[in-house]
Amino acid sequence: MKFVAHALAAVALAATAGHIAPAAAQQTLTISSWGGAYQKAQREAWFNIVEKELGVTIKEETTSGVADVRAQVASGRPTWDLVQQGNYGCALLDKEGNTEPLTPAILGVKGIADNMKGKGWISNLVYATTLAWSDEKYRDKKPSSWADMWDTKTFPGGRTMRRSPVYALESALLADGVPMEKLYPLDTARAFKKLEAIKKDVVVWWASGAQSQQVLKDREVEMAAIWNGRAEALATEGEKVSLTFNQQMLLTDCWVVPKGAKNKDLAMKAIEIMSRPEVQARIALYINYGPANVEAFNTGIIKPEVAAKLPSSPENAKKGFVLDANYWAANLDELTKQFDLFIQR
Known part of the structure; x- marks a missing residue:
């Protein structure tokens, strides 16, 4: 009887401990973007892939511009781990010191031109x-x-x-x-x-x-x-x-990791995944925007008739220029x- 009592106590203690702090609690990554059909397309094209590969839950919020990111950083405790902005907004935030430097793995991704990224930002669509x-x-x-x-x-x-x-x-x-x-x-x-x-x-x-x-x-x-x-x-x-x-x-939209983001390492991994050609290409399946990674057009995911209407397709891109x-x-x-x-x- 004493053995049984000890065993039951151990089970109860383990259950209580598990309730307080699960051993395999799933991490949450908070991403802020522009909302609406735009963000819905990102969820289908990219966020679902990130969740599956990293085993995380992505919480979505919305931003209205650089002022939001500045406020997050100024608070000293940003609640956003990853934020979408326009390209010169990203460059401005980077210039101000409001972004985390991106990892060499991200900046070394092939297919994204040098004028579509900076020390603390990288383009994701065009x-x-x-x-x-x-x-x-x-x-x-x-x-x-x-x-x-x-x-x-x-x-x-x-x-x-x-x-x-x-x-x-x-x-x-x-x-x-x-x-x-x-x-x-x-x-x-x-x-x-x-x-x-x-x-x-x-x-x-x-x-x-x-x-x-x-x-x-x-x-x-x-x-x-x-x-x-x-x-x-x-x-x-x-x-x-x-x-x-x-x-x-x-024009490009891009990713920045706000300075001081608590899950910055996880955010960097997410950016790396979403910058891959085969993942980048998926955005064109859900909305009329082109991938920033030109190698996405070599994956076979984007059909020729779709590529013909995308500004970043090789044929169309050469007719224009990238905003500085x-x-x-x-x-x-x-x-x-x-x-x-x-x-x-």
Whole structure:
């Protein structure tokens, strides 16, 4: 009886101890991204793979921009382990010291160009700012370059551009004849002078992707500087809208690990997995964005007809250029002030 009593006590103690601290408790990795269909696609394409391979649970949250990451780091106890941001936002956070340095294994991943990563950030997908237009307005001759945005005689009608120096200054210089490979550092005086020539024709300076899409759909404008996914969504809905990848501005979203993240080592492993070509390729199965790793196009996962509509496919990428994230990290604040004054004049 004494033996049985001791055995029962041991079982009870083990059960209690197990309840308090399971020996094989599953780790949680908190990832913050942009939400909506975008983040749902990331879950299907990438997060499920990470969970399975690392044996972790991914908790999802959302971010609205760099200010969120700054606040997380300033708190001294970031609750996010991994965050998605735009490329010049990532470069800015890195410049400010708000990111953890990425491991050599991540930075050494083949297929992701040097201008798509930095000490504390690496790109994960690609989209683009493109020139799009109404086919109902321009039935015969079609626009083909940023110079056509400025050619209001050949292509009359209202325009829409982003209310930001980013994209606007690049498109102005391209329209003025500057080669893509010689854009940076931007000749800002020349760019603002060129923008003056079209200012009266810009009916809407858009503040969101949804707004740029809506004004083109409603025929408030005939031509737009717009994210490729927004224009293609209109075409899919049956709107007579086309775009060109010629002189496209390739933009990336990227991963950063906030400085002081408690699960930074786990976050690094997750980034490494999600940067692999075969994992990168999966994003194109769920949303109209291209992988940042160009080798993803060699995996056979992305069908040719899908690749033809992705800005980062080899055929389309060579028609454009990658937005210089480091340039904008260094100059965004000052040029935004100048741009706002330009709009208000």
